[in-house]
Amino acid sequence: MKPHLTLGAAVAAATLALATGCAADPLSTSGSAGTGTSGGDKIVVGSANFSENVILGEIYSKALENAGYTVERKLNIGAREVLYGQIQNCSINVIPEYNQALLAFVAPTAQASGTGAVDAELGKALPTNLGILESSPAQDNNAVAVTNAMAQRLNLKTIEDLAKASSGMTFGGPTEWKTRADGFAGLEKAYGIQFKEYKLLDYSGPITISALEKGDVDAALLFSTVPQIKSNGYTVLEDPKNTVGVNNVTPLVCKDAVPDKAQSVLNAVSKSLTTEDLTSMNASYAIDHRDAADVASEWVGKQNLK
Numbered sequence: 344m345k346p347h348l349t350l351g352a353a354v355a356a357a358t359l360a361l362a363t364g365c366a367a368d369p370l371s372t373s374g375s376a377g378t379g380t381s382g383g384d385k386i387v388v389g390s391a392n393f394s395e396n397v398i399l400g401e402i403y404s405k406a407l408e409n410a411g412y413t414v415e416r417k418l419n420i421g422a423r424e425v426l427y428g429q430i431q432n433c434s435i436n437v438i439p440e441y442n443q444a445l446l447a448f449v450a451p452t453a454q455a456s457g458t459g460a461v462d463a464e465l466g467k468a469l470p471t472n473l474g475i476l477e478s479s480p481a482q483d484n485n486a487v488a489v490t491n492a493m494a495q496r497l498n499l500k501t502i503e504d505l506a507k508a509s510s511g512m513t514f515g516g517p518t519e520w521k522t523r524a525d526g527f528a529g530l531e532k533a534y535g536i537q538f539k540e541y542k543l544l545d546y547s548g549p550i551t552i553s554a555l556e557k558g559d560v561d562a563a564l565l566f567s568t569v570p571q572i573k574s575n576g577y578t579v580l581e582d583p584k585n586t587v588g589v590n591n592v593t594p595l596v597c598k599d600a601v602p603d604k605a606q607s608v609l610n611a612v613s614k615s616l617t618t619e620d621l622t623s624m625n626a627s628y629a630i631d632h633r634d635a636a637d638v639a640s641e642w643v644g645k646q647n648l649k
Contacts, residue, residue: 384413384600385412385413385414385415386407386412386413386414386415386436386437386600386601386605387414387415387416387417387434387435387436387437387600388400388403388404388407388414388415388416388417388418388435388436388437388438389416389417389418389420389426389429389430389435389437389438390417390418390419390420390426390438390439391419391420391421391422391423391426391438391546392419392420392421392422392546393545393546393547393548393566394548394625394628394629394635395483395566395568395621395624395625396439397418397419397635398624398625398628398635398638398639399439399592399639400416400418400438400439401416401418401635401636401638401639401640402439402612402616402639402642402643403437403439403594403609403612404416404639405639405640405643406608406609406611406612406643406646406648407605407608407609409643409648410604410605410608410648412605412608417429417435420435422517422518422519422546423444423445423448423519424519426438427448427449430473430595430596430597431470431472431473433472433597433599433600435597436596436597436600436601437594437595437596437597437600437601437609438594438595439592439593439594439595440475440592440593440594440595441483441590441591441592441593442458442461442462442465442475442478442590442591442593443455443456443461443525443588443589443590443591444485444525444588444590445465445475445593445595446461446464446465446468447523447524447525447588448523449465449468449469450464450465450467450468451524453468456585456588456589457589458478458589458591461591462475462478462593469595472597472598472599473595473596473597473598474595474596474598475593475594475595475596476593476594476595476596476606476609476610476613477593477594477610477613477614478591478592478593478613479591479592479593479612479613479614479616479617480591480616480617480618481591481592481613481616481617481618481620481621482567482568482589482590482591482592482618483566483567483568483590483592483618483621484566484567484587484588484589484590485520485525485526485564485566485567485587485588485590486564486565486566486567486572486579486580486582486587487502487505487530487562487563487564487565487579487580487582487587488555488562488563488564488565488572488577488578488579488580489505489555489561489562489563489577489578489580490555490556490575490576490577490578491576491577491578493561493562493578494578494580499578499580500580500581501580501581501582501583502530502534502536502580502581502582502583502584502586503534503583504580505534505536505562505580506530506534506535506536506537509536509537509538509562510537510538510539511539512538512539512561512562513538513539513540513541513542513559513560513561513562514527514536514538514540514541514542514560514561514562514563515541515542515543515544515551515554515555515559515560515562515563515564516541516542516543516544516551516563516564517543517544517545517546517564518543520546520564521541525586525587525588526564526587527541527564529586529587530586530587533584533586534584534586538562542554542559542560544560544563546564546566547563547564547565547566547569549629551563551564551565552569552571552575555575555577556575562580565577565579567579568618568621568622568625569625569629570622570625570626570629570630571629571630574626574630592613592616592621593613594609594610594612594613596609608648611646611648612646612648615646615647615648620642624638624639624642
């Protein structure tokens with residue numbers, strides 16, 4: 344489905360893409376779709392530039408179309424630093440977010456943990472024109488991963504263990520994650536990690552997987568729902584200080600642009616979605632090389648979203 348790149352060429356492409364706010368991991372997406380008769384303006388659905396978020400954006404879009412809404416897709420846009428401004432000015436009306444990561448972005452000093460507390464803090468921290476809908480039980484958490492071979496060789500079980508060995512090691516992750524409080528900067532502060540190099544990669548995508556497999560990095564950011572954690576045999580290190588947080592999938596909306604009925608549809612999606620669903624859909628895309636829109640359509644078709 345996607346051309347195979349050498350790692351060097353892929354990293355160069357990813358770095359350029361991140362710098363310009365474009366996707367490092369190209370996905371098949373539609374510009375617009377739907378001929379719904381909701382009687383109101385179309386709903387613009389956006390997403391970040393990694394495969395799971397694009398799949399979620401397609402799920403939101405298809406569920407809304409099935410409910411009679413006209414949907415314009417603006418998927419695979421970029422990282423939160425790029426995407427948030429577009430929903431804040433309502434040029435995008437809804438995006439799939441991850442609640443604790445979003446809270447760390449809009450209120451870096453907030454100390455909430457747990458779905459209810461995080462969502463309550465978001466309610467206070469977001470600008471008045473934005474709001475979150477119901478958080479899903481589905482979680483995709485940031486994770487620090489190493490190969491099983493390295494974990495066994497260095498007896499690595501936690502990020503604290505990794506910190507003790509980090510001075511001679513290379514960490515891989517995307518540009519934005521390096522400075523985030525719930526990312527690499529937070530790990531440095533909480534655990535005193537001192538890697539010799541932070542290598543710029545994609546967001547838990549094929550470039551990151553290739554770098555881990557080839558030993559170009561010793562540890563990397565992976566999303567907890569990446570299927571290669573199981574299929575390639577990676578060890579996810581425990582985070583005893585809860586630095587990278589627990590993230591529930593949560594719709595973020597421009598309130599005035601998303602009618603109550605549409606919000607109910609999105610809440611039904613959240614209630615139906617599970618972590619196992621996320622992992623399975625990621626596997627369909629990354630391992631089986633299926634189109635993101637087809638993966639989303641299949642999931643929506645199996646649900647009773649009322």
